[in-house]
Amino acid sequence: MTDKKRTETDWQDLRVFLALCRHGSLSGAARALGVNHATISRRIQSLESSVGEKLVERRPDGYVLTPAGTRTMEIASSMEAAAQGIARGGDETSLKGLVRVNAPPALSLAFVIEELARVPTVYPGLDIDIASDLRSISLDRHQADIAVRLGRPLDGDFIAKPMGRMDFGFYGTPRICAQIEAGMEPVFISFDEENADMPDATWLARNYPKARVSFRANNHVGQATAAKAGAGLALIPHYVGRRERTLQLCKMPVEPASREIWILTRRQDRNNQPIRTVADFLMESFSNNRQLFEA
Template sequence: MADKKRTEPDWQDVRVFLALGRYGSLSAAARALGTNHSTISRRLQSLEASLGEKLMERRPQGYVLTPAGTQALAAASDMEAAVQTLGRGQADGVPRGLVRVNAPPALTQGFLTAQLAPLPLQYPGLDIELASDLRAVSLERHVTDIAVRLDPPRDGDVIARPLGTMAFGFYGTEAVRARIEAGQAPSFVGFDEANAYLPEATWLAQHFPQARIVFRANNQAAQAIAARSGAGLVLLPHYLGRSTPGLHPCTLPVAPPSRGIFLLTRRQDRRDLPIRTVADHLLQVFADARALFEP
């Protein structure tokens, strides 16, 4: 395509390329933009013609960036960030616009929703989108603006700030705890097979290899509800076990190590007022709730 005459890129083409680069599939990009597959394909071809470069290749697993596409995505993300600063309160100091936050499901349901939902009342022009994923989503591809993670980042141009420590313990109903204290072998509520790779799931399997898993769920918030019914003992982060009515701590000879909690933002967004406002709020609420999370 390098021999074709280049023209100025169309911003709508750039928006489509950003969505396709972030989500990796026509369907996901079309849903995100509220359009159809043919429009996504046409816009991508238009941008490639304008730049004279092949930006993406279609593979069986979806669309992947070419080296030129990786460079173009970074430049397009910078363009989007610059456009988004317009009308986001930089001049008058009042944050406005959408901030997307992503965190693990249990942390989202068991803590963050209650902490973030009142923030738009304090800042009426601020909108918050809170999503949950067990697997990390990309900050660099602008899938989210703020990520709360249990592992520090290994790469990427991001700022990682510690939010505290997440410690774990066993919880159950009074009846379950009494049976275990009387010497009965514990039965557990745990992760389903699809999420058996998670650190807490692998730790439980290693330390209690013969134990029965009587109920399985894909996140710890659901596991806490199951344990509250008396199904079995559950390994939970303390913030969830301590805040779930009907659950009580149960001491076993071993417990998994604590994990660090980190707040991740893109370095280029450090001056974005809405993102900075939400990030500062999260830093404060985790500091205030430190005793809930620690041993």
């Protein structure tokens, strides 16, 4: 049990604690901060001693926050945001700070990164950190401030806003498409075995159960690259296929339904101006490029 006696809190302990919250492991936090595991462990013990409560519990799959840890994380995150603003100086009314964004890898590579790269030029005090993970990272653990998701979230204390829809099609080289139109059985490109449970992959397996999958990659951009090389037909979003001039859309008997695109922010951040500004920027970007995403 942690001693309930409280001592003065060290900001460096809080900084290490936030890193552990975001990465979920001693090794991840150590890599992020450039220190060793022992330093992370020592700092967490020091912080627990200072607040007088247990903040994290070790599980087989990583560290999880206790209720006290969740409360401490919220406070530490606010302190971090304030410290970043102070460090930048300047006019109090100017926008400053780091905003973390999470989006699926293909969406990041083929659209979001290019759009968000304009943020620091429009708002010189704002910095962007984008994580393009196939598996969603946590807003609750402050790994991200903004998340772009496919499909409406069903739980969590988030503000979720729709940004449009994503339509899909089969793309291939003109030669591949001509062969299929002439009656050749299609050969497909899909997700790798580790990600065979992705909605696109399961839809393809269900609707074309006997078809050969000649090439597998873990994101749509990689699948489009394989399609350009002639490996087969790739079931990819239009925003990826339309940007590849050497690919064309091939009509198939059945095609998947649209998926909704949503943007999520934490409800507690609704008055955080940097986060709101970047979220609004993203929403406008999707709105202005709706024709790229929809059939």
